[in-house]
Amino acid sequence: MKNSKALNVLKMLLSAGKYIKFFKMWQKLDKTKIALIKAYIELGKLNYNDPAYTKCVKEFNQGIINLTKGKWYAQQAMETNSKEDRNKAFSGFKRAEKIGNNLTAFLKKDSGEFNEHKIPEITSKDTEIIFADDIPIAPSICPVIVLQGPDYEMGYQYAQQVIQIYGSWILEAKAGIEFSNEEIEILKNWENQIKEYTPEILGMIEGWAAGATDAGVPMSYYDVLELWVDHKPPKTSYMGMKDRTPKDLPTFACSGVAAWGKATDDGKLVTGSSGDHDPYFNATIIAFPETGNNFMFSTFSVVGSLPFLGNIHMFGHPGMNSKGVTYVEHGGLARMVEPKKYWGYGIRRATSIMHVLRFANTANEARDIELNFPIGDVGVDNGTVGGFYADSNYGYVLESRKDPVIVRESGVMGENDFLYAHNSALHPDSGKAGWMQKNKENWSWDEHGGWHPSKFKGAKMNISTILTVRDRVNYSLGMVYNGSYQRSKQTFNTLNDALGKIDLEFMKQMYRNPGTFPSGSWKEISNIYNKTGSWGEASIGNASNGIIAVTKPDEGLYAVCIGHALWGMPPASPAAASCNFVYDETNTFLELKLASDPNGILKYAKKRALNYIENGSKELSKLEKSKISYNTLKELIDIAKNEFKDGEEYENVNECNEGNETLYNLAKAIRAYTRAQVRAKQVCNALTSSNKKSVT
Structure with missing residues (x-):
């Protein structure tokens, strides 16, 4: 027994030592992103007509390349615990931070020179993206993947096109996994849920494995299934906080808005959505299945995972089908309202989205399909069903599917034929969530902003100092819900003031209108934020936007912008998670129109x-x-x-x-x-x- 205790203590010490190394790396990453956002805000004051504009943008892009290289090696270091990878990560961050600081100094004094850094070797490696010194760089224009035919064929086509766009490396990193017998059993449990409720996805998984293998990347069926479901069992604690590392926090800002009927200029549905995270290797999928509706769906990652966040189970938003039904956004993660006794295996969110878009002809049907799914893995972001859907007659956000059932419809928050959602529960009944009830004195409800912390508690780099799981959950969600509360109030006012005038261009403009950036030094405004949660005027258009899409489904219109829709967009908070960048930012929407066949696209x-x-x-x-x-x-x-x-x-x-x-x-x-x-x-x-x- 003594030996066993000693071994456990040793394991804890080793784990702590490993964490300290990574903690320093996260600190450096955060410091680097802050240096770059300061430069970015100054760059936002320039345009093409300014003498320094082109030169400064090129220098800033060099900073983004070095940031990207640092994040690449940091992710490798997490997996390998390699000292060499950690050193390369620090090196990339240091160079990016220096570029940011030098640019800020240059732009603020509006004189002098800075040393432009030599652009690293840029190649394409016979792909459709660029590589900087062999490190892949996320594209600034969203790639389109077109699928057609039976489920197996669509999966086959998907894998082949992913490789054509990004190269074989992106699937090689997910291939050849040696699962234990226990992990195989867990995968089978998830598979059984898909087989019962969304069997078409399994055909796509089989085809994906074959398509990758035929392209020279041997992937097993379980390799691909893992990307859709994960090899871990359902969570038993809120946010899975019992087994999440201290660095893990939910993302600060996603958004979804929809308007129809009396709210729009012609009564037809228009929507806007943003995924607020570091832009990654994403795609917009256009599918023409053998059965069901044609549909489009923007996935945040073509392999179902994001750096540092891990497996997101092929999640993304928005999506739209040929019957005019739109999946707008996740509807306010994290909510976790359903009681724990109902948690378990079920359907992951992306699996449900593709099924609903394919087989629901109205938003009412989408709601009924979602309510029929098992409660599932409520304790993890995007782990289960329940989203924000709309058509030109009706919209809803499904905030809870059992004890209580909470279907938030237009009017609950004072809306008139419009809805919105960010990263929080808005319906008054969502306050019945167990995690909120245990600290209910710390939570308040607003008629337009929804649930938010009664007293804001500022950012902590190391939330492991918060001892109990309950307190960690409330602290983490207090940070996220505070920002969501601010954006919800701003969104309500913006939409309510424009009733009868909202159209597709209006939706784009919502993401071009920045919030206000507080005055004062970064240290001063950060201290105020950490004490009060105050940070200027909120907006759904901010520097955390990683992908933005607007739709008008009755006309088949679907437009996508990678990164920010406005150059120089300020952050939504002083947290590094509020500062996301893409190399060669375009601030521009590509335009697609869903048609009856690929030739129409x-x-x-x-x-x-x-x-x-x-x-x-x-x-x-x-x-x-x-x-x-x-x-x-x-x-x-x-x-x-x-x-x-x-x-x-x-x-x-x-x-x-x-x-x-x-x-x-x-x-x-x-x-x-x-x-x-x-x-x-x-x-x-x-x-x-x-x-x-x-x-x-």
Whole structure:
């Protein structure tokens, strides 16, 4: 017994030593992101007409590359505990931090010079993304994946296109896992739930494994199933806090808004959604299944996981189907209202989204399908069912599915044919959640902002100092709910003031309108925030936005922007999680239209690309070549023309192909045309908006 206790103590000490190493790495990462956001805010005061603009943006992008390299090696170090990887992570962070600090100093004094850093070796490695010194860089324009046919074929096509876009490395990292017998049994338990409720997903999983293997990346069925469900059993504690590491906190800010009926200019549904996290290797999937509705869905990660957050089970938002039903957002994670006695195996959120979009013809049907699913793994973000769906007649947010059933509809928070959700429970009955009831004196409810902490407790880098699981949960969610409360009130006021005028452009504009940035030094405003939770005027458009999408489903319209919709967007809080960046930020929405077949998708993407190239070229021809902005904008329009040419070449190649190769080349053409759209729109935005930095 004594030996056993001694061994446990030794394990704890070793674990603590490992954690301290990683803790220092997280501290450095946070410090680096703060340095970059300070520079970014200063850069936001410039535009193409400023002499220093192009030079400073290039330098800032070098900072983002170094930040990305640091995060890449930090993630590797977490898995390998390698000293070399940790050192490389620190090196990347230090370089990025220095670039941020130097840029801020340069821009604030508006004079002098800074040393531009040499851009690392940039290659494509026969993919559609870039690599900096062999480290993959997340794309600034969302790739499109097109699927068609039986479930198995769609899974096969998905794996093949993921490799075509990103390279084999992205699936190799998820292949060849040696699961224990216990883990296999857990995977089978999850599999049985899918088999009963959403069996079509298993066909896709089988096809994915085959498609990856045929492309040279041997993946087993269980390798792929793991990405959808995880090999861990359902959680037994709120947020799984008993077995989460102290660095783990829920994300600070996602958002979803929907308006229809009396709220919109034509009575038709329009929506806006943002996933607020570091942009990763994502995609918008357009599916034409053999049975059910055609649909679109934007996944945050093509392999179902995000750095440092781990497995998110293929989650993302939004999604939209051919019957006009839209999945807007998760509906306010984390809620965890259902009593623990009902928790267990069930359906993961992304699995349910794809099933609902495929088989629900109305938002009412979506609600009924969700209510019929098992309660599932409530204790983890995105672990189970319950989201925010709408059509042009009805919308709902499913905040709890049992004891009590809480279906939040328009009107509960004072809405009139609109709904919104962020990262908190809003319905008054959601206060019955067990974790909230145990500390109910610390929670208050607002008629437009929903649940929020009565007294704000500021950020702690190390929440392991909070001893009890209950207190950890309340502290963590207090941080998240405070920001959500502020954004909910702002969203209500914005939508309510525009009743009868809301349209698709209005939804885009909501993400272009930044909140106010508090005055004072970073230290001063951070101290105020940590004491009071106060941080200027809130907005759903902020520096944490990683992917933004707006939809008008009755017309099949779906537009996606990676990163911020406005250059120089301020953060929603002083926390590093509020500062997310993408290399070569575009601030521009690509445009898609859901059609009856893949050719319809291609025709629309091509038409929009051509329109923007023509308009951008026309506006550029009016600009004097001596203007500071001319060369930069000329480069963008040339890129757009080359992408358009590539799209036409993929179309021409298709005349000699058949089967899946035809679909793959069609998808490549669509991706080329959407990239052309974005680059040409950047020129249009710069020249038709005068000195404005907003986009269309």
